[in-house]
Amino acid sequence: MNPEIEQFISTNRASMLSFLEELVLIQSFSRNKKGVDRVGERISSEMAGMGFSCEQKEESDLGHHVIARSPAVKDGDRQILITGHMDTVFPENSSFNWYKESENKCFGPGVADMKGGLVVGIYALKALIHTGEIRKLPVTFIFNSDEEIGSPGSRQLIREEARTARMAYVLEAGGLANSIVTGRKGNLRARLTVKGKAGHAAFAGNDKASAILELAHKTLAIEEMNAPDKGVSANVGTVSGGIGPNTVAEHAQANLDFRFPDPDTAAHVHRQLDVISGKTTVAGTTTVLDIESGRPPMPCTPEVSGMFKRIEALARDLGMPVSQELRQGVSDANIIASEGVPVIDGLGPVGAKDHSEDEFIEKASLWERSILFANILARI
Numbered sequence: 595m596n597p598e599i600e601q602f603i604s605t606n607r608a609s610m611l612s613f614l615e616e617l618v619l620i621q622s623f624s625r626n627k628k629g630v631d632r633v634g635e636r637i638s639s640e641m642a643g644m645g646f647s648c649e650q651k652e653e654s655d656l657g658h659h660v661i662a663r664s665p666a667v668k669d670g671d672r673q674i675l676i677t678g679h680m681d682t683v684f685p686e687n688s689s690f691n692w693y694k695e696s697e698n699k700c701f702g703p704g705v706a707d708m709k710g711g712l713v714v715g716i717y718a719l720k721a722l723i724h725t726g727e728i729r730k731l732p733v734t735f736i737f738n739s740d741e742e743i744g745s746p747g748s749r750q751l752i753r754e755e756a757r758t759a760r761m762a763y764v765l766e767a768g769g770l771a772n773s774i775v776t777g778r779k780g781n782l783r784a785r786l787t788v789k790g791k792a793g794h795a796a797f798a799g800n801d802k803a804s805a806i807l808e809l810a811h812k813t814l815a816i817e818e819m820n821a822p823d824k825g826v827s828a829n830v831g832t833v834s835g836g837i838g839p840n841t842v843a844e845h846a847q848a849n850l851d852f853r854f855p856d857p858d859t860a861a862h863v864h865r866q867l868d869v870i871s872g873k874t875t876v877a878g879t880t881t882v883l884d885i886e887s888g889r890p891p892m893p894c895t896p897e898v899s900g901m902f903k904r905i906e907a908l909a910r911d912l913g914m915p916v917s918q919e920l921r922q923g924v925s926d927a928n929i930i931a932s933e934g935v936p937v938i939d940g941l942g943p944v945g946a947k948d949h950s951e952d953e954f955i956e957k958a959s960l961w962e963r964s965i966l967f968a969n970i971l972a973r974i
């Protein structure tokens with residue numbers, strides 16, 4: 595353990611807080627390109643000032659992604675990948691546009707999800723520049739602009755950088771039990787659109803081709819897929835269809851959400867969904883299945899488990915113990931894991947209430963997690 599890391603972070607507490615405040619006060623809803631780009635410019639100038647080479651992957655409608663590389667990154671290197679997103683879920687006109695601190699907490703849009711994580715990562719790297727340990731570390735840090743909408747623009751970039759990485763770290767917030775994340779379920783969003791035949795309800799026979807009736811059968815079948823013991827959840831979240839009570843419904847639609855813990859159950863869910871979509875119970879109806887988005891699962895592999903054990907021991911030595919969490923929601927760690935690269939997530943500050951105006955982090959965890967992360971990197 596290098597005591598200089600802890601000293602460096604301790605003397606920089608105030609500047610970490612003011613950097614966090616600055617980032618939080620830049621409105622950066624995923625669809626607010628101008629705002630996300632401002633965060634990107636601020637981060638690029640910070641990283642460039644630290645001796646990192648910065649490039650942008652340009653986007654036309656979303657914010658540009660920033661890719662910052664330490665001097666030790668060489669072509670074909672087995673690099674260390676770090677990712678953090680700059681966007682938040684709060685729309686431009688949201689009244690949640692302020693930053694404040696209490697004695698022990700920081701509040702504001704993105705303090706936990708995940709501008710606090712960006713500050714943790716950047717200051718951990720600053721500490722390693724201070725100690726000189728950065729010289730041997732080939733670090734590529736991706737700051738992406740679109741995680742909260744499923745990373746449509748950055749997904750390919752993350753995949754490509756992951757392929758040359760020996761390991762990866764994602765700085766989403768840690769859980770309140772001082773947890774870090776060693777596994778995440780995958781998700782799938784899909785839509786079923788059923789077409790039937792319209793007619794007057796009063797004259798319809800038993801053979802009426804009601805799209806709503808067909809969708810009702812499919813809804814029951816989908817809900818049957820729920821298997822909490824296997825970690826599988828299936829939800830028909832919205833349904834719509836028909837034009838009035840006296841008309842046989844010609845049209846019906848449902849939006850679906852599925853969660854699964856590992857690649858095998860993911861494949862099983864996909865197969866079941868295909869079967870349900872393809873099976874017609876009400877004659878005369880047809881169904882189209884659209885897969886809208888999804889992230890593959892991030893299983894806790896033996897390699898990830900090994901990484902966690904080393905972090906756990908290190909954290910204990912530093913006097914800031916961590917616990918292990920299998921998190922329900924998805925993040926860019928899911929994309930990294932699908933490339934077979936071991937990844938640890940939840941290394942950002944400890945916080946909660948993401949995606950709500952009560953979002954907060956524990957102030958002290960901002961420096962504690964930064965000290966921990968710098969030590970993790972220094973030990974590689």
Ligand SMILES: [Zn+2]
Nearest residue numbers: 707708741766
């Ligand atoms: Zn996030």
